Amino acid sequence: MSQLNNVLKSIDDGLPTALERLFDLLRIESISTDPAYKENCADAADWLSKELNEIGFQSRICKTTGHPMVLAHYHGVKDAPHVLFYGHYDVQPVDPPELWDRSPFDPKIIEREDGTSEIYGRGSGDDKGQLMTFVEACRAWISETGSQPCNVTIMFEGEEESGSPSLLPFLNEFKDELKADFALVCDTSMWDRETPAIATALRGNMGEEITIEAASRDLHSGYYGSAAANPIHILSKILADIRDENGRIVLDGFYDDVPEIPDDVLAQWGELGFSEEKFLGDVGLSVPAGEKGRSVMEQTWTRPTAEVNGIWGGYTGEGFKTVIPSQAHAKISFRLVGQQNPDKIRKTFRAFVEARLPKDCSVTFKSHGGSPAVHLDYNMPELQKAAKALTEEWSRETALIAMGGSIPVVGDFKRELGMDSLLIGFGLADDRIHSPNEKYELTSFHKGSRSWARILLALSS
Amino acid sequence: MSQLNNVLKSIDDGLPTALERLFDLLRIESISTDPAYKENCADAADWLSKELNEIGFQSRICKTTGHPMVLAHYHGVKDAPHVLFYGHYDVQPVDPPELWDRSPFDPKIIEREDGTSEIYGRGSGDDKGQLMTFVEACRAWISETGSQPCNVTIMFEGEEESGSPSLLPFLNEFKDELKADFALVCDTSMWDRETPAIATALRGNMGEEITIEAASRDLHSGYYGSAAANPIHILSKILADIRDENGRIVLDGFYDDVPEIPDDVLAQWGELGFSEEKFLGDVGLSVPAGEKGRSVMEQTWTRPTAEVNGIWGGYTGEGFKTVIPSQAHAKISFRLVGQQNPDKIRKTFRAFVEARLPKDCSVTFKSHGGSPAVHLDYNMPELQKAAKALTEEWSRETALIAMGGSIPVVGDFKRELGMDSLLIGFGLADDRIHSPNEKYELTSFHKGSRSWARILLALSS
Numbered sequence: 040m041s042q043l044n045n046v047l048k049s050i051d052d053g054l055p056t057a058l059e060r061l062f063d064l065l066r067i068e069s070i071s072t073d074p075a076y077k078e079n080c081a082d083a084a085d086w087l088s089k090e091l092n093e094i095g096f097q098s099r100i101c102k103t104t105g106h107p108m109v110l111a112h113y114h115g116v117k118d119a120p121h122v123l124f125y126g127h128y129d130v131q132p133v134d135p136p137e138l139w140d141r142s143p144f145d146p147k148i149i150e151r152e153d154g155t156s157e158i159y160g161r162g163s164g165d166d167k168g169q170l171m172t173f174v175e176a177c178r179a180w181i182s183e184t185g186s187q188p189c190n191v192t193i194m195f196e197g198e199e200e201s202g203s204p205s206l207l208p209f210l211n212e213f214k215d216e217l218k219a220d221f222a223l224v225c226d227t228s229m230w231d232r233e234t235p236a237i238a239t240a241l242r243g244n245m246g247e248e249i250t251i252e253a254a255s256r257d258l259h260s261g262y263y264g265s266a267a268a269n270p271i272h273i274l275s276k277i278l279a280d281i282r283d284e285n286g287r288i289v290l291d292g293f294y295d296d297v298p299e300i301p302d303d304v305l306a307q308w309g310e311l312g313f314s315e316e317k318f319l320g321d322v323g324l325s326v327p328a329g330e331k332g333r334s335v336m337e338q339t340w341t342r343p344t345a346e347v348n349g350i351w352g353g354y355t356g357e358g359f360k361t362v363i364p365s366q367a368h369a370k371i372s373f374r375l376v377g378q379q380n381p382d383k384i385r386k387t388f389r390a391f392v393e394a395r396l397p398k399d400c401s402v403t404f405k406s407h408g409g410s411p412a413v414h415l416d417y418n419m420p421e422l423q424k425a426a427k428a429l430t431e432e433w434s435r436e437t438a439l440i441a442m443g444g445s446i447p448v449v450g451d452f453k454r455e456l457g458m459d460s461l462l463i464g465f466g467l468a469d470d471r472i473h474s475p476n477e478k479y480e481l482t483s484f485h486k487g488s489r490s491w492a493r494i495l496l497a498l499s500s
Numbered sequence: 501m502s503q504l505n506n507v508l509k510s511i512d513d514g515l516p517t518a519l520e521r522l523f524d525l526l527r528i529e530s531i532s533t534d535p536a537y538k539e540n541c542a543d544a545a546d547w548l549s550k551e552l553n554e555i556g557f558q559s560r561i562c563k564t565t566g567h568p569m570v571l572a573h574y575h576g577v578k579d580a581p582h583v584l585f586y587g588h589y590d591v592q593p594v595d596p597p598e599l600w601d602r603s604p605f606d607p608k609i610i611e612r613e614d615g616t617s618e619i620y621g622r623g624s625g626d627d628k629g630q631l632m633t634f635v636e637a638c639r640a641w642i643s644e645t646g647s648q649p650c651n652v653t654i655m656f657e658g659e660e661e662s663g664s665p666s667l668l669p670f671l672n673e674f675k676d677e678l679k680a681d682f683a684l685v686c687d688t689s690m691w692d693r694e695t696p697a698i699a700t701a702l703r704g705n706m707g708e709e710i711t712i713e714a715a716s717r718d719l720h721s722g723y724y725g726s727a728a729a730n731p732i733h734i735l736s737k738i739l740a741d742i743r744d745e746n747g748r749i750v751l752d753g754f755y756d757d758v759p760e761i762p763d764d765v766l767a768q769w770g771e772l773g774f775s776e777e778k779f780l781g782d783v784g785l786s787v788p789a790g791e792k793g794r795s796v797m798e799q800t801w802t803r804p805t806a807e808v809n810g811i812w813g814g815y816t817g818e819g820f821k822t823v824i825p826s827q828a829h830a831k832i833s834f835r836l837v838g839q840q841n842p843d844k845i846r847k848t849f850r851a852f853v854e855a856r857l858p859k860d861c862s863v864t865f866k867s868h869g870g871s872p873a874v875h876l877d878y879n880m881p882e883l884q885k886a887a888k889a890l891t892e893e894w895s896r897e898t899a900l901i902a903m904g905g906s907i908p909v910v911g912d913f914k915r916e917l918g919m920d921s922l923l924i925g926f927g928l929a930d931d932r933i934h935s936p937n938e939k940y941e942l943t944s945f946h947k948g949s950r951s952w953a954r955i956l957l958a959l960s961s
Contacts, residue, residue: 072819132821138718201819242722246820255784257599257935261703261905264835265747265790265805267783271739271830272808278733279740286726322728323716325860329726344726347733348823353810354831358533358662359707359868360592361833362809362934369732370815372822374725399786407820444722473823474718 042184046492049179054485057175058148058158060090061484064128064167065146065160071106071129072201080106080197083128087195090174095181096193101213103205106197110213113177113191119499121190123219123458125448126170126226127199130162131473138475148481156481164470168479169225169487170195172465176491188499192219196448199226202246202408203447210455221421222452223494227464229483230311230438235429235490237422238462239415240340240441241449243375245384246407249274249392250368253400258363268397270367271352277395278369281345286330288345290387296378300341308336311438321469340441344374370407374443381409410447415459421498425461428497432490463494503645504957510640511949518636519609519619521551522945525589525628526607526621532567532590533662541567541658544589548656551635556642557654562674564666567658571674574638574652580960582651584680584919586909587631587687588660591623592934599936609942617942625931629940630686630948631656633926637952649960653680657909660687663707663869664908671916682882683913684955688925690944691772691899696890696951698883699923700876701801701902702910704836706845707868710735710853711829714861719824729858731828732813738856739830742806747791749806751848757839761802769797772899782930801902805835831868835904842870871908876920882959886922889958893951924955 050057069083070076084100084107091098091111098111106129114121133143141147146160158168173193180187194217198205210217230236253268283289315335319325329338338344352367354360373384389404396402415422417439426437442462449460465487471477511518530544531537545561545568552559552572559572567590575582594604602608607621619629634654641648655678659666671678691697714729744750776796780786790799799805813828815821834845850865857863876883878900887898903923910921926948932938 072821073817132815132817132819134815134817134821135718200821244722244822246822248820253785256932256937258783259905259934260805260807260809260833261705261835261903262800262929263783264703264800264807264833264904265803266788266796266799267780267785268787268789269807271811272743272789275736275739275808275811278736282733319728319860322719322724323860324714324728326729326858327727328729328733328858335727338727339723339725342726344721346721346725346730346822346824347736347814348721348821349814349816349825350732350736350828351812351816353808354593354595355810355812355829356534356593356595358593359709359831359833360533360595360661360809360934361705361707361807363807364810367811368816370820372721372725372820374722397787397789399780399784442722443725444720468723471717473720473821476717 043493043496045183046179047489049183050175050485050488050492053179057171057488061158061168061171062146064171065162066144068144069129069162069197070132071198073132077106080129084109084195084197087128091193094174094178101209103209105205108197108205108209109193109195110216111193113187116186116188116190119189121192121219122498123192123194123217123222124173125194125196125222125224126173127166127196128170129197129200130165130167131200133161133475135475140476157478158481158484159476159478161477163479164466164477165472166199166226168484169464169466172484172487173223173225173491175488176495179488179492180495188496192217204408206448206451207455210451214456218456219458222458222460224446224449224460224462225464226446227442227462228466228468229464230440232467233433234435234438235433236438236440237426237429238442239417239439241413241446241462242343242443243379243381243410243412243447243450244445245373245375245381245409246370247385247388248368248370248405248407250366250403251396251400252366252402254363254365257365260361260363263363267363268400269363270400271364273396273400274350274352274367274369277392278347280395286328288343290384290391292387293343293384296380297343298377300337307439311440339443341376343376343379345371347371374445376412379411381411385409410445410450413446413449413453415462419459421461424497424500425463425494428493429463429490432486432493465490504954506644507640507953508950510644511636511946511953514640515946518632518949522619522629522632523607525632526623527605529605530590530623530658531593532659534593538567541590545570545656545658548589552654555635555639562670564670566666569658569666569670570654570656571677572654574648577647577649577651580650582653582680583959584653584655584678584683585634586655586657586683586685587634588627588657589631590658590661591626591628592661594622594936596936601937618939619942619945620937620939622938624940625927625938626933627660627687629945630925630927633945633948634684634686634952636949637956640949640953641956649957653678665869667909667912668916671912675917679917680919683919683921685907685910685921685923686925687907688903688923689927689929690925691901693928694894695896695899696894697899697901698887698890699903700878700900702874702907702923703804703904704840704842704871704873704911705906706834706836706842706870707831708846708849709829709831709866709868711827711864712857712861713827713863715824715826718826721822721824724824728824729861730824731861732825734857734861735811735813735828735830738853739808741856747789749804751845751852753848754804754845757841758804759838761798768900772901779929800904802837804837804840806832808832835906837873840872842872846870871906871911874907874910874914880920882922885958885961886924886955889954890924890951893947893954926951
């Protein structure tokens, strides 16, 4: 225990310099989905690889057809398990930039009146702040003890926010080098500000972009209004038709592979004291918008959904333009659960759209990737060990939860490398990830690093 | 007749220099709806006023709270009628700029293989090319004869493409100075390439911009997907609900003030030989999209409609972002006929939207102006005289037609100044006004100028 105490004290004492390192990383504008930021993504990968080499890992950059991977090893620990840690260094776009109170890539510590502090900036919560908790735990172990409790491989991806096109080829090419006893993934949240959590289920997803094309050119709505097909009308109707009046998605067979959650699991979740009023109220809402007859917890954790994430067409500038545009566009994502198959859902969705087109209009589809849902085994010994270590750090029982988001890599680790993953993260629901004013709690960063230090030791026993 | 022949010859001989003048005007980027082009609009007004003074008019700029008016007089012709000519020097935005084959504000003559030519550039067809046909006719009369057949007041507006907010105040302030026997408006089309036309009915319009607001900030669709209201879904549903399955608009009482067109008028239109296949086929379409049971001619001339002219919300950049936006927006315009009242329709539309909002969402409306439909008297003597003059120039019977577009000033002239208007223009359906690659036929410009020279003489008899 005294060795662990030294490591924890080293994390406490080193917090200011750890924050400086994190800020260096946060300043890099590594927006993976926008080709304009390609160099920045490469810079973030370089920064991380250099950092890991300095700590004592053997790290290198692995090129892909998209953004590079960082692959690092710290081996040679006898009679110890081997873990693969995963995080991603890419971040979401900052749109709409005018809604940020401060510059997204100039990170700051903001102290609140209640004495708590947040780390402000794009990527602080998703995922740079999170992945650095693990890096700082490794640094502390090595600097204090000259070694680590486990053999560790680290893999940092740069395409998590843009569909991970290079992930599967990479897992296949480096299969032998990546294989470990199990994976640790730090891209999830705590149950609440005081309660640590391990996520045991994640929704999958499937992204599509559709472009409806009507006339061969933009038209004047005075000349052609009502006679000429308006692609915005067609698109609106299609999007409106996706749900019935009970909020259920009407795609053929959509719910075929959606399981009902066992009563005992629902009962355990019931004990977490989730408040629908607070969850929605925190973002200014009060009416659950999903399937009727399902709780908000079900709507966000265990039920599939379809969300339009973007729509555009026609004149969107100042003033008015009486145009019937030739095209209208939407980006749509489906969250999947149970055994729902992304490819099958994509096919069904495309047929649904095509069936609703007038015969003189056309549609083009663009896939933005997909991955099935993930479910972990509650009885994994590693899960129990990690839960105990988290409880020791936070002095609260660790919650075993489901999450509405998607972390495709977890399914890929299972299918490609045969590895289970422990999903442990220190985000909070109000971190505004993917939104303007993203933040990460200073406590999450500090106690998150301490948590990993404890977990690495716990897993080695 | 020899005087007219001299004037027509002067127009023929002066065509190259007339085109140079038109090009000077087309180069001015007078986009009225976008505040960034305020100076350009003022430049266009200055250019026109200077031009009119050089011809022999007494012209000046009249400031408004928006873009300036040009007001010019050529009086003192004894025993002759007094006409007020109206045109507008402002143009539509060029969005989307990438769809233009050439620079929108660098006008060019493009010769086609069949020997015809087009004048390419934003504003060439709407309305700079058109208004300059009248100016060139005046120039030719004055330079050849030292006078004109009529007393002429000219008024050029700079806000026609942005809802004409200053028009009514201007008409009121300059009521006495603007009053004439009747008005001439050059902002409409020919029936086809060979057949001149006078428009006797125009649809009115009413523009609205709506913003649906749901959550207080953008949300991650993984965390909140399906539980949190998505404003794009709400907007899509509202837009889809505006029409029933027969293409009829379901707003309460929407068709109350919509007259049926008399059989004899429909019969006259039937003789024009309108081809639905060609009209739609020219823009790559084949299925009439409006009310079932109505011909395309009715759909575009005599039936009211609603068109979504723009929609936007969420992430619209490259790649994908799994966001549930806090807001979604649309610009919607209604084309009105008969006695439909824009204010009443606006009120009904707003109630329709509000009735479809979940109680935790809100909507804000922005008016983009409105005007009722216009119907002219077929038996006006001036209409018959102008029709005869047009027939003489084009060697084809002049078509008396309705038009789907809106020219609000015509109603305002009637209501505010008690004047009827003759709507004579030389545009063609394929001029791509309001679209990329706008053009005006060289023939329209040349024979349009000759037409006005004839009409000015005909009206004086």
